[in-house]
Amino acid sequence: MPEIRFDDGAAYEQMMGVWSRLAGEVFLDWLKPAQGLLWIDVGCGNGAFTELVLSRCAPAEVQGIDPSEGQLAFARMRPGARGAHFQQGDAMELPFATDSFDAAVMALVLVFVPDPAKGIAELVRVARPGGLVATYIWDMLDGGFPLDPILAEISAMGLSPTRPPRMEASRLDALSAFWIAAGLTQIETREIAVQRTFGDFEEFWQVETKAPSIAPMIAEMPLADVATLRQRVQARLPASADGRIAYRARAHAIKGCKPQPA
Incomplete structure (x- = not known):
């Protein structure tokens, strides 16, 4: 299966950045850092x-x-992100010393990490004793992913959309098992439900089909199949009286603390 690559920061902002902030607001309210x-x-x-x-x-x-680097270039241009330091790196081999941070977090990432347990171990390693280790990730297996309305209809047409490699890591029980195995304490979990509204179906289609898991497949489809897919997705997402499209997505979140040395 092709790898999903996120290289276009501007396209990602339209497609997933808005969703990320909607869930991220609730996540930070819950963390109370x-x-x-x-x-x-x-x-x-x-x-x-x-x-x-x-x-x-x-x-x-x-x-x-x-x-x-394409995503990072966009991040460095964000007016609201001035003051942050951005660098290229691997979640499974973070370029920082042990016990460096008070809060170590991942946002919508874990299902893309080839070895989630190793990625979590790195989060724990760079967190200070007593520090916060947390993540939120779309519920990829039970209809919580924002792109599911499109992906479900692609599958219904007999095609195989590209999916993240470790979708099982998005389950709450899987997250809990990872956090326990990593030796974290004071573990809590929750669901985060958010809703996004598009002005009409055309806006929804133009924005959400920018996803790197969807755009290459649509580009290779015959035009008749693209039209069929549009019709199927539009039927799945009824518009309000004024034409707006609103639907919900759901993420799973978990937090814990790195133990203090005995």
């Missing part, structure tokens, strides 16, 4: 969640790590 912390945002992408941390948490420092 203190101000003045040292943060690392692993898989920061185009900086959508990093910007939230800066605007809401008065951090002493934020480090953003992502494998895509």
Whole structure:
């Protein structure tokens, strides 16, 4: 199956950045972090969640790590992300010393990490004793992913859309098992439900089909099949009386603390 690559920060902002901030607002409300912390945002992408941390948490420092230089270039241009430090890096081999951060987080990333357990172990390693380790990720297996209206209809047409490699890592029980295995304490989980509204179906289609898991497939489809797919998705998402399209997505979140040494 082809790898899903996020290299276009502007397209990602339209397609997923808005969704990320909707869920990220609820996530930060739930975390209730203190101000003045040292943060690392692993898989920061185009900086959508990093910007939230800066605007809401008065951090002493934020480090953003992502494998895509294209995404990072967009992040560095965000007016609201000035002051954050962005660099290319691997979630499974973070370029920081042990016990460096008060808060180590991933936003919508874990299902893309080839070895989630190793990625979580790295989060724990770079967190300070007593520090916060947390993530939120779309519920990929039970209809919570924002792109599911399109992906479900692609599958119904007998095609095989590209999916993240570790979707099972999005389950709440899987997240809990990872956090327990990593030795974290004070573990809590929750669901985050959010809703996004588009002006009409055309706006929805233009924005959501920018996804790197969808755009290449649509580009290769015969025009008749694209038209059929549009019709099927539009039927799946009834518009309000004024033509707007509103639907919900759902993420799973987990938080825990790195134990203090005995």
